[in-house]
Amino acid sequence: xxxxxxxxxxxxxxxxxxxxxxxxxxxxxxxxxxxxxxxxxxxxxxxxxxxxxxxxxxxxxxxxxxxxxxxxxxxxxxxxxxxxxxxxxxxxxxxxxxxxxxxxxxxxxxxxxxxxxxxxxxxxxxxxxxxxxxxxxxxxxxxxxxxxxxxxxxxxxxxxxxxxxxxxxxxxxxxxxxxxxxxxxxxxxxxxxxxxxxxxxxxxxxxxxxxxxxxxxxxxxxxxxxxxxxxxxxxxxxxxxxxxxxxxxxxxxxxxxxxxxxxxxxxxxxxxxxxxxxxxxxxxxxxxxxxxxxxxxxxxxxxxxxxxxxxxxxxxxxxxxxxxxxxxxxxxxxxxxxxxxxxxx
Amino acid sequence: xxxxxxxxxxxxxxxxxxxxxxxxxxxxxxxxxxxxxxxxxxxxxxxxxxxxxxxxxxxxxxxxxxxxxxxxxxxxxxxxxxxxxxxxxxxxxxxxxxxxxxxxxxxxxxxxxxxxxxxxxxxxxxxxxxxxxxxxxxxxxxxxxxxxxxxxxxxxxxxxxxxxxx
Numbered sequence: 001x002x003x004x005x006x007x008x009x010x011x012x013x014x015x016x017x018x019x020x021x022x023x024x025x026x027x028x029x030x031x032x033x034x035x036x037x038x039x040x041x042x043x044x045x046x047x048x049x050x051x052x053x054x055x056x057x058x059x060x061x062x063x064x065x066x067x068x069x070x071x072x073x074x075x076x077x078x079x080x081x082x083x084x085x086x087x088x089x090x091x092x093x094x095x096x097x098x099x100x101x102x103x104x105x106x107x108x109x110x111x112x113x114x115x116x117x118x119x120x121x122x123x124x125x126x127x128x129x130x131x132x133x134x135x136x137x138x139x140x141x142x143x144x145x146x147x148x149x150x151x152x153x154x155x156x157x158x159x160x161x162x163x164x165x166x167x168x169x170x171x172x173x174x175x176x177x178x179x180x181x182x183x184x185x186x187x188x189x190x191x192x193x194x195x196x197x198x199x200x201x202x203x204x205x206x207x208x209x210x211x212x213x214x215x216x217x218x219x220x221x222x223x224x225x226x227x228x229x230x231x232x233x234x235x236x237x238x239x240x241x242x243x244x245x246x247x248x249x250x251x252x253x254x255x256x257x258x259x260x261x262x263x264x265x266x267x268x269x270x271x272x273x274x275x276x277x278x279x280x281x282x283x284x285x286x287x288x289x290x291x292x293x294x295x296x297x298x299x300x301x302x303x304x305x306x307x308x309x310x311x312x313x314x315x316x317x318x319x320x321x322x323x324x325x326x327x328x329x330x331x332x333x334x335x336x337x338x339x340x341x342x343x344x345x
Numbered sequence: 346x347x348x349x350x351x352x353x354x355x356x357x358x359x360x361x362x363x364x365x366x367x368x369x370x371x372x373x374x375x376x377x378x379x380x381x382x383x384x385x386x387x388x389x390x391x392x393x394x395x396x397x398x399x400x401x402x403x404x405x406x407x408x409x410x411x412x413x414x415x416x417x418x419x420x421x422x423x424x425x426x427x428x429x430x431x432x433x434x435x436x437x438x439x440x441x442x443x444x445x446x447x448x449x450x451x452x453x454x455x456x457x458x459x460x461x462x463x464x465x466x467x468x469x470x471x472x473x474x475x476x477x478x479x480x481x482x483x484x485x486x487x488x489x490x491x492x493x494x495x496x497x498x499x500x501x502x503x504x505x506x507x508x509x510x511x
């Protein structure tokens with residue numbers, strides 16, 4: 001019973017924080033984009049436009065939910081956006097967002113589900129998002145969403161392989177698939193990013209993560225110039241905002257994965273932040289550190305989106321299958337040799 | 346025709362230096378001066394002969410200059426103007442003018458701001474002034490009647506005042 005209550009509370013907190021961060025990522029995206037184009041960005045709703053996400057949300061809820069007449073399968077049409085949003089929220093449950101919080105005489109672990117194969121769960125669940133996009137593309141029953149859905153499924157399936165293979169060297173070094181162990185290992189030794197033999201893994205992981213979340217330069221599924229808006233062309237109101245939410249939540253989760261795998265999760269490489277918290281304040285500081293690191297990656301996502309133009313579809317596929325997959329396999333062998341020769345641990 | 350593709354070096358084919366250069370380019374724009382004009386608070390500068398919405402003016406004595414000759418109505422390309430002619434009041438100081446508009450309607454939905462009415466007016470009674478954002482919530486509201494047009498136009502300096510001593 002106690003376990004259920006604590007877990008429910010954790011889920012509520014996690015979801016609340018995630019959705020807030022997601023809402024403000026949209027604000028940040030619009031602001032940063034505006035600054036990069038010598039504009040000001042949203043500045044009307046609240047100071048610095050900080051209430052803009054609320055206004056946007058309200059607008060989305062009040063909008064008419066248009067159901068185009070050519071849509072025959074309403075069930076699939078409705079399932080699409082749900083399937084695009086839910087996996088991103090589910091994966092967030094497996095990621096440790098802090099060390100522990102001493103509250104009411106208990107040590108509360110800052111992770112919704114401390115799984116011993118958390119990485120697999122994250123990859124497996126996040127690949128469910130492709131179903132949402134495929135369903136949306138299919139059920140919309142018109143050309144552009146269909147093309148977007150087809151492109152997206154091909155892209156996400158291709159890059160899933162690279163994504164999973166690229167982090168195998170990390171597991172080889174740690175000897176565990178648990179994300180909590182991963183952070184623990186990095187607090188005892190050093191962050192993965194400070195070990196040069198893990199650099200290729202990180203580079204491939206981050207590029208695949210961009211492709212996996214359908215962000216520029218790999219945002220082909222919704223290439224505006226070619227496909228109107230891709231798979232979400234026929235959607236409006238809350239259904240559209242679910243796609244939107246799903247995309248940004250996926251960005252959040254991928255950033256969290258990068259932080260956890262390569263940048264030491266909630267830790268900083270000096271006391272008292274390099275060991276699990278003993279007081280509440282340090283516990284909260286760990287959560288703040290984790291969020292700050294994620295914010296850096298979210299900024300990177302945005303920064304790259306407003307800099308690099310979209311790649312061509314054949315380039316995308318060639319990069320995935322002809323370069324990254326061989327590279328990741330070579331990388332596994334390479335890191336294996338490094339670890340065998342110098343121990344690594 | 347065969348286009349000779351330039352031979353790219355290894356670093357050019359890697360794209361990464363260009364990507365980094367692009368990233369620096371966008372980052373360096375963040376602290377720069379912004380070009381946004383905060384519109385409703387900060388109006389754009391209007392220059393000398395700016396042609397805004399057509400409006401009716403009064404002369405320095407405050408009389409309505411329009412004599413309801415309807416030339417503007419006839420010349421108006423989109424037929425936005427409608428003049429309802431009437432008579433000046435008996436015994437008024439300018440009773441010798443005889444005619445005045447009992448109503449003067451400009452449909453601002455139709456007006457194309459061309460300035461023909463201003464050009465054709467023999468009395469210099471209508472001018473394209475500086476109101477550029479003419480807006481309303483209904484079509485009815487966009488029919489500007491005589492009172493509104495006179496209020497918007499205000500008084501215009503007129504040295505001749507040809508009706509004064511007639």
